[in-house]
Amino acid sequence: MYRIGYSLFPKEVQSFIQNSLLDHAKQCGIDLIEIDPTKPLTQQGPFDCIIHKHNGSDWNNQLQQLSLDHPNVVVIDPPQAIEHLHNRVSMLDVVSNLKIPQGNQTFEVPKQRIEELGLKFPLIAKPVSVDGSAKSHEMFFVFNENGLKKLKLKKPIMMQEFVNHSGVIFKVYVVGDHVKCVKRSSLSDIYKETLNSVAEDEGFLLFSKISNLVEKNDEAEGGSSNEVEGYCYGAEKLVEEAKMPPLEFAMGLKLFNFDLIRNSRDGNKYFVIDINYFPGYVNMLEYESIFVDFFYDVVQEKRKKNSDGEVELDVK
Numbered sequence: 001m002y003r004i005g006y007s008l009f010p011k012e013v014q015s016f017i018q019n020s021l022l023d024h025a026k027q028c029g030i031d032l033i034e035i036d037p038t039k040p041l042t043q044q045g046p047f048d049c050i051i052h053k054h055n056g057s058d059w060n061n062q063l064q065q066l067s068l069d070h071p072n073v074v075v076i077d078p079p080q081a082i083e084h085l086h087n088r089v090s091m092l093d094v095v096s097n098l099k100i101p102q103g104n105q106t107f108e109v110p111k112q113r114i115e116e117l118g119l120k121f122p123l124i125a126k127p128v129s130v131d132g133s134a135k136s137h138e139m140f141f142v143f144n145e146n147g148l149k150k151l152k153l154k155k156p157i158m159m160q161e162f163v164n165h166s167g168v169i170f171k172v173y174v175v176g177d178h179v180k181c182v183k184r185s186s187l188s189d190i191y192k193e194t195l196n197s198v199a200e201d202e203g204f205l206l207f208s209k210i211s212n213l214v215e216k217n218d219e220a221e222g223g224s225s226n227e228v229e230g231y232c233y234g235a236e237k238l239v240e241e242a243k244m245p246p247l248e249f250a251m252g253l254k255l256f257n258f259d260l261i262r263n264s265r266d267g268n269k270y271f272v273i274d275i276n277y278f279p280g281y282v283n284m285l286e287y288e289s290i291f292v293d294f295f296y297d298v299v300q301e302k303r304k305k306n307s308d309g310e311v312e313l314d315v316k
């Protein structure tokens, strides 16, 4: 039996630790064990691996102590690598630095700044800090200078140029070497006429968690369903073949998803607009078998790293 410890926020336990996952894991010889937050981590286990979605220095210190006491326990993922995704400015640096065109396709980040200098309206104003709170998902459309002035009061905010993308977004879920592209509804395109029609004194519009809305009718948004499926296939190919290893490697993370949009006017231009640590994996088809395969990959990799070829359970 492989023993996988998990320490997740209650909302993740509720959504991710489904009986379907526990049962499938058990049938495949994997025990998913909840870590008791009230007890010292080093006194729990033994574990082969730990997965976690947790904030706070105390938890990070406990993980550090565990790695000292039990170096054979694989911590997925290292807190310092996860920290990079808690800031919307730093989270996308890794994509900007990748700059790998795939043939005539590009894979980049919309122009974004803390200060809006040199950005083109409309903009999306996003909270800089990502901490799992509803507040960190509260965003604003900014249509004009007036909107910008009014928003200045809300700090700290990052401005990102809005990219028209036919109302469809691709959530690319990554679980180690497993990649799944899920299509979701998104914001509709905005053209000059809309911008001009926004009352000068309004200037901005609040929205939140838009990509979790019920799927819109494909016909209505983003073209016909085969066209949208084509986008999704293209996005998945793009990610699987050319991008994933560098992106995953560059971030040093195994459990994340990212939001990929495709420019309405130029189908070869893809943009990454958001990266999320330990997202809503339950939205990913067959997440149970993907995670069980992933846990096996982790333990096999550990086996390979142990020169004696045996997976040593960390026993006290």
Ligand SMILES: Nc1ncnc2c1ncn2[C@@H]1O[C@H](COP(=O)(O)OP(=O)(O)OP(=O)(O)O)[C@@H](O)[C@H]1O
Binding pocket: 110, 124, 126, 136, 137, 138, 139, 160, 161, 162, 163, 164, 165, 169, 185, 186, 187, 209, 210, 211, 259, 261, 273, 274, 276
């Ligand atoms: N630069 C952009 N261009 C076009 N649409 C955008 C842009 N940034 C955000 N959006 C739209 O706003 C939505 C929310 O933005 P974003 O994904 O950054 O927020 P979030 O709160 O981190 O979302 P999630 O629930 O995915 O974590 C996106 O799903 C997309 O529909």
Ligand SMILES: O=P(O)(O)O[C@H]1[C@H](O)[C@H](O)[C@H](OP(=O)(O)O)[C@@H](OP(=O)(O)O)[C@@H]1O
Binding pocket: 011, 012, 015, 130, 131, 132, 133, 171, 211, 212, 257, 276, 277, 278, 279, 280, 281, 283
């Ligand atoms: O549609 P997805 O799976 O991307 O939605 C995720 C979202 O990306 C974030 O990861 C949310 O986590 P927080 O940023 O910590 O709020 C997830 O919320 P959760 O309650 O499911 O953890 C969304 O599912």
Ligand SMILES: [Mg+2]
Binding pocket: 211, 259, 274, 275
């Ligand atoms: Mg997003």
Ligand SMILES: [Mg+2]
Binding pocket: 274, 275, 276
């Ligand atoms: Mg996000």
